[in-house]
Amino acid sequence: MNFASLAQEEQTRVVTSHQPLRIGTRASTLALTQTGIVADEIRRLTGREVEIVRIKTDGDVLTGSLSQMGGTGVFVTALRDALLEGRCDVAVHSLKDLPTAAFEGLTYVTPVREDPRDALCSREHLRLADLPQGASVGTGSPRRAAQLLLARPDLHVVDIRGNVDTRLGRIDASGPGDLDAVVLAAAGLNRLGRGAAVTELIDLDVMAPAPGQGALAVECRTGDLATDESLAAAFAALDDPGTHLAVTAERALLARLEAGCAAPVGTYASVSDGVLSLRAIVARPDGSEHLRHGGTTDVADNDTARAVTLGQGVADHFLALGAADFI
Numbered sequence: 459m460n461f462a463s464l465a466q467e468e469q470t471r472v473v474t475s476h477q478p479l480r481i482g483t484r485a486s487t488l489a490l491t492q493t494g495i496v497a498d499e500i501r502r503l504t505g506r507e508v509e510i511v512r513i514k515t516d517g518d519v520l521t522g523s524l525s526q527m528g529g530t531g532v533f534v535t536a537l538r539d540a541l542l543e544g545r546c547d548v549a550v551h552s553l554k555d556l557p558t559a560a561f562e563g564l565t566y567v568t569p570v571r572e573d574p575r576d577a578l579c580s581r582e583h584l585r586l587a588d589l590p591q592g593a594s595v596g597t598g599s600p601r602r603a604a605q606l607l608l609a610r611p612d613l614h615v616v617d618i619r620g621n622v623d624t625r626l627g628r629i630d631a632s633g634p635g636d637l638d639a640v641v642l643a644a645a646g647l648n649r650l651g652r653g654a655a656v657t658e659l660i661d662l663d664v665m666a667p668a669p670g671q672g673a674l675a676v677e678c679r680t681g682d683l684a685t686d687e688s689l690a691a692a693f694a695a696l697d698d699p700g701t702h703l704a705v706t707a708e709r710a711l712l713a714r715l716e717a718g719c720a721a722p723v724g725t726y727a728s729v730s731d732g733v734l735s736l737r738a739i740v741a742r743p744d745g746s747e748h749l750r751h752g753g754t755t756d757v758a759d760n761d762t763a764r765a766v767t768l769g770q771g772v773a774d775h776f777l778a779l780g781a782a783d784f785i
């Protein structure tokens with residue numbers, strides 16, 4: 459469908475009615491939990507009724523290894539289609555699953571970020587440094603695999619995927635329990651109330667997270683922000699400027715490297731006292747080579763141009779050193 463005609467249709471709909479806001483989400487437990495948190499906020503901020511619309515994505519249907527699935531946006535495309543086709547008014551994504559390319563006709567805000575770190579969940583409640591020699595650690599992420607092997611070259615990294623419970627089952631008597639440990643995003647575990655499974659929140663310098671990890675993107679049709687006042691006000695209130703600047707820098711780095719969410723690129727940015735700082739690592743998935751770099755810049759709220767410049771600058775440093783080879 460052509461967006462211009464869609465925007466027009468939406469305009470009439472919004473002006474003539476105050477139907478419930480329909481919030482689209484994947485149907486996984488994590489996605490439903492995240493969406494529930496955002497839906498409560500939007501209900502509170504707008505005083506409007508909110509309806510949750512479940513949408514199946516390729517990431518939920520296909521069963522291959524995530525890193526083999528190729529193509530960015532397996533979790534996101536169907537949700538964006540639903541927004542553009544008017545089947546929902548708002549979509550909630552894990553920001554790290556969102557492709558970096560700008561998407562015409564849609565815009566998103568970023569609520570305050572959860573813990574960005576990766577979490578080690580070990581069967582024997584051990585930390586990374588204390589796992590036995592040659593221990594098996596499950597992850598489907600080349601980024602996590604590379605950094606695990608950098609910290610512990612002796613580990614046996616096993617490619618796994620599935621939802622949080624499936625992955626935790628790999629270290630638990632309630633599941634196959636065949637691995638010594640798995641690595642998951644702390645944010646997902648915390649949101650699901652599974653923080654007790656974490657045996658170590660891995661230091662950001664040991665395991666740099668995926669760009670956007672721990673942050674949510676709450677997305678809507680750009681045109682609706684001009685026509686729907688209560689939606690616009692809710693979006694403005696939901697956005698956390700520090701989170702927005704940080705993830706903008708991280709995503710600019712990823713975009714410049716032309717890497718996707720499955721690439722062995724870790725980065726973390728944050729704002730403190732008006733200074734945005736970012737550090738990053740690019741590694742071969744087997745941990746045999748890696749590069750680290752970072753930078754800082756002064757920023758004001760909403761100064762996304764500077765955030766982009768910072769991320770791109772760090773990426774250019776990597777590219778000058780031949781990082782394209784790793785990705």
Ligand SMILES: NCc1[nH]cc(CCC(=O)O)c1CC(=O)O
Nearest residue numbers: 552555642643645646671672673
């Ligand atoms: N790629 C799947 C995915 N997308 C977002 C999260 C966790 C929540 C987050 O990072 O915000 C996860 C699971 C994981 O990596 O353990």
